[in-house]
Amino acid sequence: MRNKNGDMNINELLSIIIAVIGILLLIYAGYRLYQVSKNDEMENAQKVLDRINDKISSLKDGEQSELTIQGFNGGNNWYLSAWGKSDDNRPDKCFFDSCVCICKWDGTGKFKDACQTQSVCQKVSNKKVYTSELITFNVAGENGDVFIPRYGISLGKFAGVNVGFDTVFDGPIGGFNCNIIRVGQNLRNFKITVNNGEINILNNYQMRTEEAESVIKLFKFLSVSVPGGGRSPAIDERSHMCLAKYEGGGSVKIV
Amino acid sequence: MEKRGELSSAQIIGLVLAIVGFVIVLILLTSLDFNSYSAEETCKLSVLTRATLPSNFNQLVPLKCTTKKICITDSVVGGKCEKFSGEENVESVKLKSDAGESAKVIEEATANAMYECWNMMGQGKLDLFSGVDKPLSNVGGQIFKEFGFDGTAATSCVICSRIAFDDDINKKNLDEISGKLDVNEYMASEKVPDGSGATYLQAMSDRGVNSYPAKFKEEISSGKSKGSREIGIVFMQILTEEDPLKAFENTALRSGAFIFGGSAVLSSGGSLVRAGANSVTGIFTNFPLFLTKIGIALGVGGLSAVETYHNQQISAGYCGGFTSTAKDARHGCSIVSAVDYNNIDAVNKLCGTIEGAP
Numbered sequence: 001m002r003n004k005n006g007d008m009n010i011n012e013l014l015s016i017i018i019a020v021i022g023i024l025l026l027i028y029a030g031y032r033l034y035q036v037s038k039n040d041e042m043e044n045a046q047k048v049l050d051r052i053n054d055k056i057s058s059l060k061d062g063e064q065s066e067l068t069i070q071g072f073n074g075g076n077n078w079y080l081s082a083w084g085k086s087d088d089n090r091p092d093k094c095f096f097d098s099c100v101c102i103c104k105w106d107g108t109g110k111f112k113d114a115c116q117t118q119s120v121c122q123k124v125s126n127k128k129v130y131t132s133e134l135i136t137f138n139v140a141g142e143n144g145d146v147f148i149p150r151y152g153i154s155l156g157k158f159a160g161v162n163v164g165f166d167t168v169f170d171g172p173i174g175g176f177n178c179n180i181i182r183v184g185q186n187l188r189n190f191k192i193t194v195n196n197g198e199i200n201i202l203n204n205y206q207m208r209t210e211e212a213e214s215v216i217k218l219f220k221f222l223s224v225s226v227p228g229g230g231r232s233p234a235i236d237e238r239s240h241m242c243l244a245k246y247e248g249g250g251s252v253k254i255v
Numbered sequence: 256m257e258k259r260g261e262l263s264s265a266q267i268i269g270l271v272l273a274i275v276g277f278v279i280v281l282i283l284l285t286s287l288d289f290n291s292y293s294a295e296e297t298c299k300l301s302v303l304t305r306a307t308l309p310s311n312f313n314q315l316v317p318l319k320c321t322t323k324k325i326c327i328t329d330s331v332v333g334g335k336c337e338k339f340s341g342e343e344n345v346e347s348v349k350l351k352s353d354a355g356e357s358a359k360v361i362e363e364a365t366a367n368a369m370y371e372c373w374n375m376m377g378q379g380k381l382d383l384f385s386g387v388d389k390p391l392s393n394v395g396g397q398i399f400k401e402f403g404f405d406g407t408a409a410t411s412c413v414i415c416s417r418i419a420f421d422d423d424i425n426k427k428n429l430d431e432i433s434g435k436l437d438v439n440e441y442m443a444s445e446k447v448p449d450g451s452g453a454t455y456l457q458a459m460s461d462r463g464v465n466s467y468p469a470k471f472k473e474e475i476s477s478g479k480s481k482g483s484r485e486i487g488i489v490f491m492q493i494l495t496e497e498d499p500l501k502a503f504e505n506t507a508l509r510s511g512a513f514i515f516g517g518s519a520v521l522s523s524g525g526s527l528v529r530a531g532a533n534s535v536t537g538i539f540t541n542f543p544l545f546l547t548k549i550g551i552a553l554g555v556g557g558l559s560a561v562e563t564y565h566n567q568q569i570s571a572g573y574c575g576g577f578t579s580t581a582k583d584a585r586h587g588c589s590i591v592s593a594v595d596y597n598n599i600d601a602v603n604k605l606c607g608t609i610e611g612a613p
Contacts, residue, residue: 054341069595071609073317
């Protein structure tokens with residue numbers, strides 16, 4: 001009840017104070033609940049990157065190593081990627097260095113932009129990093145170039161089946177050959193033959209569609225992981241393959 | 256007579272009670288600090304939270320299960336597994352001087368890791384991944400074709416633990432220890448640490464399973480399987496369209512690779528049924544099980560220093576309806592299994608997607 005002057009009485013004042021405190025408590029409770037339920041994707045991505053960095057740092061010149069990377073909650077939208085220092089497509093946050101990043105990308109928009117906004121990155125210098133389709137990577141102390149899938153390794157699975165490379169480079173490198181073919185337009189630039197367990201790739205060869213198909217079949221036969229989780233290796237911007245590891249023995253070689 | 260503006264005793268009491276109430280609520284809220292919980296408690300809490308939320312919302316709660324790292328070492332001071340380089344909170348398990356005792360230490364670490372994983376994940380009975388219903392990005396579980404399941408079924412996994420050997424362990428000693436390792440036998444004979452008096456085998460199935468049947472033992476020992484220097488204890492859940500018992504039936508009847516605990520028994524007609532119940536009632540049968548098939552299919556026997564391991568590592572599981580808040584509880588199987596952590600293909604065959612934190 002208000003008095004004649006329109007002032008609040010003590011009961012009203014108390015009610016308002018209690019209501020305000022109650023609302024503040026509710027907001028705080030909501031915040032705590034949010035903290036409990038919030039996803040630690042960024043934290044987990046950082047953990048993965050820390051492991052990679054630790055591995056890179058521990059290697060001496062010429063040494064190679066492998067690392068298994070474990071997926072995490074929400075990792076389907078996170079991709080391990082990297083850019084060499086001469087790569088103009090690298091995110092601005094890499095500045096003038098080569099860098100390895102784990103970026104959150106939902107498949108829409110430009111990957112580079114996503115990497116600029118939602119990512120954890122690590123600069124890499126005086127190292128070369130290579131990956132295979134099984135996300136093993138090799139480091140050799142040479143110049144500052146980094147070769148890692150551009151939007152390749154989804155971290156929702158165990159060490160990434162969905163491997164992609166956007167950088168095609170010449171091998172052999174550092175004792176480990178990882179010659180890369182991208183499904184789609186770049187696939188047509190190679191000729192691949194198999195001879196005594198050795199796969200030969202002829203660079204700058206315009207492959208016919210039928211040949212491209214046979215190559216895909218060949219890769220299936222060799223148990224090279226087919227992008228897209230076992231779907232038909234249709235031409236897909238995100239579908240890439242790396243001929244890094246021929247499990248039947250032999251090596252991949254550019255001729 | 257009360258003066259104007261003066262508080263009455265009822266108002267004072269009300270005010271004091273309100274303040275005390277707020278303080279209590281505030282204390283409770285501030286104590287809701289997940290950082291102070293152990294990793295296991297946090298994981299268990301997130302599992303229960305997810306399992307009890309309506310299925311539309313439970314994917315909003317991430318499983319806060321961080322992979323435990325266990326380093327097996329013979330070093331008196333420290334001991335470091337190269338595999339865990341850069342990792343935090345690595346737990347060391349020291350080997351003994353005697354090979355037999357050391358083997359027991361490894362068996363205990365492995366059995367405990369499996370049991371802890373099993374308990375943390377609600378003994379496989381909770382519908383934890385109910386938001387995952389065969390999205391294309393989550394095609395996994397190809398390995399379950401062997402059991403008769405649809406090869407494109409969605410599977411989700413949590414890697415509960417990683418167990419690795421210290422690289423500095425003497426190779427000769429390790430070979431000797433590996434020769435004596437038998438995690439399966441350990442699980443059948445040793446009791447779980449929670450004081451319930453049950454063996455690991457019983458605790459992960461039921462009291463009725465006291466030992467491995469002869470045919471199962473044969474299956475465990477058949478052929479050499481591949482050992483690994485680092486294993487992952489994986490909890491996997493798969494959803495099934497039909498009663499999992501039916502899916503298992505054909506495979507189970509052809510092989511000794513299964514132990515069905517509880518009420519799943521062979522009928523006089525030779526089919527698997529729930530004991531004491533009509534198999535055609537349409538009620539899904541819940542049953543614990545042990546199987547060697549996962550180990551066989553993944554080609555990994557267990558933690559071992561040697562290339563081949565003398566038996567198959569068993570996996571423990573539960574099949575049937577999941578406990579869920581959803582109106583129509585779904586069904587499937589949950590399995591906790593030891594896999595070669597660095598065999599990426601094998602793990603991805605088992606797991607469509609990985610949850611938890613590395």
